[in-house]
Amino acid sequence: MRIIQCLHQDQPRAALVENEQTVRLTDGDTYSLAHRAIAAGRSLNEVVEAALTEMRLDYQQLVDERRLLPPLTHPDPAHCLVTGTGLTHLGSADTRSAMHAKAQASDDELTDSMRMFKLGVEGGKPAAGETGAQPEWFYKGDGDCVVAPETALPVPAFAADAGEEPELAGLYVIGDDGRPWRVGYAIGNEFSDHVTERFNYLWLAHSKLRACSFGPELMIGELPEHLEGTSRIVRDGETLWEKPFLTGEANMAHSLANLEHHHFKYAGCRRPGDVHVHFFGTATLSFADGIQTRDGDRFEVALPALGRPLRNPLAFETQAPDTIVHSL
Structure with a gap:
């Protein structure tokens, strides 16, 4: 359904x-x-x-x-928490082979990113009842950062980049007793500033504080283990860039249950009544192919198993907000 x-x-x-x-x-x-x-x-x-x-x-x-x-919203956007996990996907066969080769290096030679990926490969899919490797985790914002399907994604005037991230999103509601309930899954565009992130990985948090979108459809029920999709950028009515991507547990280093556990283990993520939107990561980015987006470009993320594609144009903001702090 x-x-x-x-x-x-x-x-x-x-x-x-x-x-x-x-x-x-x-x-x-x-x-x-x-x-x-x-x-x-x-x-x-x-x-x-x-x-x-x-x-x-x-x-x-x-x-x-x-x-x-968006297919799930909270009446008060402040009670919707938008988060995600990275370094979760194995990528294509070539990428996977290259990453595994790098992962054979000694721990002293591994970057923090490769060390995190290796942890997931080795322990991201624990047996039932066991706790697996802890993934990378990041915060994007509350419900005010969520943009509806077919609506423009705003690019802040201070942004160095505006890049798509085609992903699965898990949608959740916290019950009155503090128990998390999965409502379903949706196509997501997590949307990040990859130039900022690449400059220094400690700026990952800054790069993620952007708008995002998910939907338009919410799939209720069990998710197929293997999902094939397409990520596309359209400029002036023509396809500028297009690439297939894989997701689902068969293409991930972590199980969804493990990612969910490491999110909801924190008491602050189990506040009764809250909505959670959690992005599960990707292995396909136009930024990796040297694409620079501009105002009016449209992102299209298609995962046929989850219904109609998610489409959002870009709107670059030219005026920075007044952030001067005034003393009382």
């Missing part, structure tokens, strides 16, 4: 994707439906089916009218 979230009569409503042309409205938003499922001890599939109305909407019309929303 796949659902979207859209504006209907100025209110967010979840809708079942019936086909490429039609969605069927429910009587609530995704957040409220998830809490209904938790309270009733029922699956989200069952709750969505029970909440369906007779109202059907034209999917493309929602896109054209910019009425699509």
Whole structure:
């Protein structure tokens, strides 16, 4: 089952994707439906089916009218935590071979990144009941950094780069008892400043404090172990850059359960009522091929198993905000 979230009569409503042309409205938003499922001890599939109305909407019309929303939102954006993990994907066969060759070097010769990758390869998929290797982790922002599908990703005036990161995103709600519940998965564009990150890895935190997007569809249920997608940049109506990418556990050094454990083990990530958006990493970047994006370029991330592609144009900001701190 796949659902979207859209504006209907100025209110967010979840809708079942019936086909490429039609969605069927429910009587609530995704957040409220998830809490209904938790309270009733029922699956989200069952709750969505029970909440369906007779109202059907034209999917493309929602896109054209910019009425699509991220498929999961919190009524208060401050209670949505956006985070991610890196160095999780094995990449292509050639990349994997090269990384494994580097990983055979002595620990003294490994970079911090290679050491982290090696930890994941060796211990990122523990047996059930065991704790695996801790991954890299980063914070992107709260719900205010999330941009809806088909909406422009803002590039700050101080940014050195504006690069896509095609990824899987896990979407979660924390129950009233502090227990995390996975709502589903979505296509994500984690969107980072790779020039800033490359200058010094200690600037990774700075490079991640950017906008992001995920959706438009949320897949409920088990995720296929092997997923194939395409990342594309369109400029002036023409494809500037395009590359396939792989994701899913079969193409990752870590299991999803291990990544989830190391996120939700912190009490601050289990605050009742909160929403979490967690990006699982990627191995495909246009930046690695020397691409420099500019205003008006459009990112398109396609993972057919998760529905309609995620599309976002870029909007470069030219004026920096006033950040002077005034004494009281």
